[in-house]
Amino acid sequence: MQSVQGGRNALVTLNHVDKIFANGTVALKDMDLAIGQHEFISLLGPSGCGKSTALRLIAGLGGVSTGSIDWPTALHDETGQAMPELGFVFQEPTLMPWATVFDNVYLPFKLKYKSKHAVRDQVMDAIANVGLSGFEHVYPRELSGGMKMRVSIARALVTKPKLLLMDEPFAALDEITRIKLNKDLLRLWQAEKWTVIFVTHSVYESVYLSNRIVVMAARPGRVVQDIAIDAPYPRGDDFRVSSLYNEHCRRVSAALEEAMRLGGTRPDEH
């Protein structure tokens, strides 16, 4: 395993991280990962490989069992705990059904006691960025699955975070909507240059989006390969049909198959 980027100017590093759940399941074993600034990293692997667990640990939702997660460049609060500015997009849109699109996107500011009036422009910009201008006063139930996901992305981005964490955000969407959202996500990422950690089980999606794919295996969850996708951005529709894209997909598929073989044949280690 080799690290493509990272080191001293990394945004976040995972150092020998183990995560063992109360029932004894080893979700992650000795995970090392350095994520550089402005990277678009995909965590790819079969279910049970701990990719979502790793994402949640980075988000601070639950603690590591051993090892550490460090934020070399982030601000620290008075207790010395790192205060990363991050946005999180779940697999489901996770919107508040009683709140309009505007109020859902406004939530991160509301929790920081900022008045609607003061951040109105930022909220409207975030909604416009995901292509939902005109839907500000609509309730989530009136939106399609893809539009709900857009609201969820707008909410994650409204505070202009340095790091965007996405947990299989488009897995429940149809192929056409997913391709559209992939494209829009890349466009936003290139304009704003935040860092993305993107959990997926789709080889094609990860190759199209990322500059780096971390392939993981299950039982116990661990990193098995770190693959650079050195295709230039912006990546348009022609990239999806290029031989370079196909070549990368082949490599990543082979790595994923290897990971599945590793996860399937090894005995449980707990």
Add this chain to the structure above:
Amino acid sequence: MSSQSEQTPSPVEAEAEARIDTGRVVVRSAEHHVLLLKYLLPIAALLATIAFWEYWVVSNEIPHYIMPAPSLVFKELVANFGSLAISLRITLTTTMLALATAIIGGVGLAILLASNRLIEFTFYPYAVILQVTPIIAIAPILLIYYESSTVVLICAWIVAFFPILSNTTLGLNSTDHNLRDLFQLYRANRLQTLFFLRLPFALPYFLGGVRIAGGLALIGAVVAEFTAAVGGRETGLAWRLIESYNRLLIPRAFAVLFLITFTGIAIFLVLSLFQHLLLRKWHESAIKRER
């Protein structure tokens, strides 16, 4: 493509649109029919029952102290409306007071139970005990300690309190896990999580509880009035019922019974409307599905 052809739809498109439109009209009128039937059928059934009742009593010459005809019950109701209205006001005041305090107590305790597991473990069994003990059995004991009007209020409160408590507790504890994670991610404090997430999430559950509690508060008040047998100058509906039975004024007893039932229906409808108004914009229960 020229702008003209974009603006005017081709004949085929226009025809298709027209077909869709007529389809919509058909669907709407069908819905209209269903709505009409929903209200017409129960009213027709009620009128038929009353008509049959009237016919049966008159044709069999059943004495009014055994089974009064509906027309006689109605006459009795109109004749005594002044004094019955006073009794109704007393019972209704007790009911509303019991419901209001049950809402305050139920929601307050639900928040307390949902905020701390130890508090929940300690107090929830007592709420259940309060609920399963028949109020008819409690009322005479309470009469030893409190005056009768207070006892009536306490009894009505006890029956109205539990559905609000249990429903609100359930709602507070069923908040979407991802949303809770999101609030944690944005470092929301407990009060923010309570007011911006858990309480709105519990609102439909709470309103369901209130709708049950409204009817129960009335029943509780009437039953307690019965047990407490509050006599005197100004009395609730239950005492009027006892009085009518004792003096064999059966038509009047029926009139009182009708008044109690009507009040229960009115409470249910008002609370249903309240629920609809609060939830119509977002909750599944208030949304008509198009098929």
